[in-house]
Amino acid sequence: MDMNAYLSMFIDESNDHLQALNENLLKLENDPGDISIVQVIFRSAHTLKGMSATMGFEDLASLTHEMENVLDLVRNSKLAMDSFIFDTLFKGLDALEAMVQDIVGGGTGKADVSSIVVSLQSIVKGDYLKAAQPSADAPAQNSGSSGTSGGALLDIFQQSVLKQSIESGNQAYYIKVTLREDCVLKAARAYMVFDVLESNGEVIKSEPSVQDLEQEKFDRSFIVFLISGTDAEELKSRIESVSEVDSADVVLLDAESLQMYGPVPDNQQKPAASQAAPAVQAREAAVRETSAAKSQTAATGAAVANRTIRVDIDRLDSLMNLFSELLIDRVRLEQLSSEIKRSDLIETVEHMARVSTDLQDIVLKLRMVPVESVFNRFPRMVRDIAKQLDKKIDLVVTGAETELDRTVIDEIGDPLVHLLRNSLDHGVEMPADRLAAGKPETGTVHLRAFHSGNHVFIEVEDDGNGIDAAKVRRIAVKNGVLSEEEANKLSEEQAQMLIFAAGFSTADKISDLSGRGVGLDVVKSKITSLGGHVTIRSQLGKGTIFSIQLPLTLSIISAMLIQMGSEKYAIPLSSIVETGIIQRDSIATVHGNQMIEFRGTVIPVVSLSRVLDVPDYREDAETETEIVVIRKNDKLAALMIDSFIGQSEIVLKPLGKYLPAIKALSGATILGDGQVALIIDPNAFIK
């Protein structure tokens, strides 16, 4: 059987489960008493184990199995979680993640996890175990019991669990599941049966052991002891709804019949066992006939539930590229139709334009991913770092559902890691210092994302010590980032921005995490390369907010096309406030800079033709000049241009790696006539 077809599905689902495990373990750490979380964790771990065993990733399966053993004790309230157990489980998760990554990279998913396994086993067996007997789920014991039916299927411990649950009013069942003879994926089916059982109750014991089942070390049938509130018929039909299950015999156990499966070496029990066995067999036969029909109807019912599909990212990218080509042709068609002026052609082109606008919406939306996929690894990271730093920190995540283009999502992770680490390391103070400053001992770091206009904002806010502008100035001068004179000229805000300069660190000592002076400058350049901006708002003693502004999409934008002599340029519409015409003589020179009055304020005027060295246009000779008023945050500036061409949807294209970064340009686009037009970066004109 070709497993490769399932590999990508396996990887996707493993990642989902690992993420779920991480999240839920964190939840549990905050609320260790909540057994319902343990149940969820256990189910994730179990599914993961089943999948990896089916796919033949033995190491993954066995490590998950060990973790499952620990979790099993916890959910049965036989083990109280403590920090050692959490750490070990987290370590286990890290190892699992590494293995899955290895599989993603084409590896075999093998890794040496013996140390983690040893500590997991020590948790299961060792001092942590409150019960007198070692757990029946320990693998050593599982493999030890090899009886097939009747005999000592249960050890004392399992037996007492069943007994207790019967006494407390729950039903205990003996279930024998038989798979069809032609069943191909026996392990997978067994696993699916377990899934059903576990959603209906609690599996106390299986024969053969779960491990053996997963490795297909069984013939056609297996036996399960289950505690459940569901009645026998219901259980039976649920199990039989799993495809390729031939039959399921569900026998309700009472205290007496329970005895015969126990290890009690009491001779009286033996006859009882042999009596029960034929009874079971008789029911088996009766049940077999009805099962086939039932399983089919149930299978079709379940298939409808899933309404999403996973799509290869490359396909989305090529869809996007093809759409870009279409858009260029659309612009060209619009041009042609306006030249030819035939009404039916114009009508058709207009209709096509409307359809392609809708199509564009859909194509862009397809590529939108919630930032959650980036955010969800942070709670874990913050926990680990806080622990390492001996600080107490709460991470509050809001707006994780905010959507961003996938290209941005892929790139935004690392900068955010840097910013968060920076906040944890330099922002939030040590608990003692916080208490001394009259703040709560536990620091809070907010990570939030939200939409605003055509942009998405991501903010990292801490309630730490804030940025000391004076200290930043001092260090910047010392590290030679700028001269003392320049430093003194800077406003508070500008001084704070110095921490983004290359080779800068305010940390008094270099820590493992940050302070080497690499990081924040990388953050800034990365975000700039994504077409975004970082700003800092910080108050000494109160805290710091790093705010990242990102464009919604990197692929298609609305832009104003302008003519500069014989050349054409595009200005993103998102930064244009207004267009207009000014009289040349209304331009005043203030302090060597050209300024105009615009709606009650005075704003700088920039000669675009000079900045771009346009060879065949200068506005100097004109008495009236067209201007584009652009905005960056709350600052405005006016660009003098030659003439407007019009508004258009443009497809962003990179200028290629060879060209050095040119400050006033953010990229290129291809116009309807096949020519390349450069895109002006308005932010370069406003300091």
Add this chain to the structure above:
Amino acid sequence: MGEELKVIVFALGEEQYGIEVDKVRTIERMQPITRVPKAPGFIKGVINLRGVVIPVLDLRGRFGLEETVATDNSRIIIVAANELEVGFIVDSANDVIDIDSDTIDSPPEVVGGIKAKYLQGIAKIGEKQLLVMLNLSEVLNRKEIIQLEQLEV
């Protein structure tokens, strides 16, 4: 006998130059080039090559030779190396030949005013003709692009 190399032959002035064929993506006729402001002089601008924006340089300018006006024979050779895609404007490109790697000699210090580091070697073809093999990775070395002056705003 050394390895057989397939080489695209192009001309800059009187000299014949060669680029290994597997580094060349396509050869295009001259087409309108969009000027890129503030770029070094030898970068003529960018072109649209089937939906991809590709920078184009004048190879004469790159080697510090005198630049000439494009003619009907001028071609843009699109090369791909070091993960870069770049177009070279050359005076003409019209031949693909096989040469034996053994016949490539190390280059003399200066060939026709081109610094030796841009050259991989000199191959003899036929009786008299010499073919100068380009060292593409050095020609495309970005460190050489002079640090651009920041735009005055």
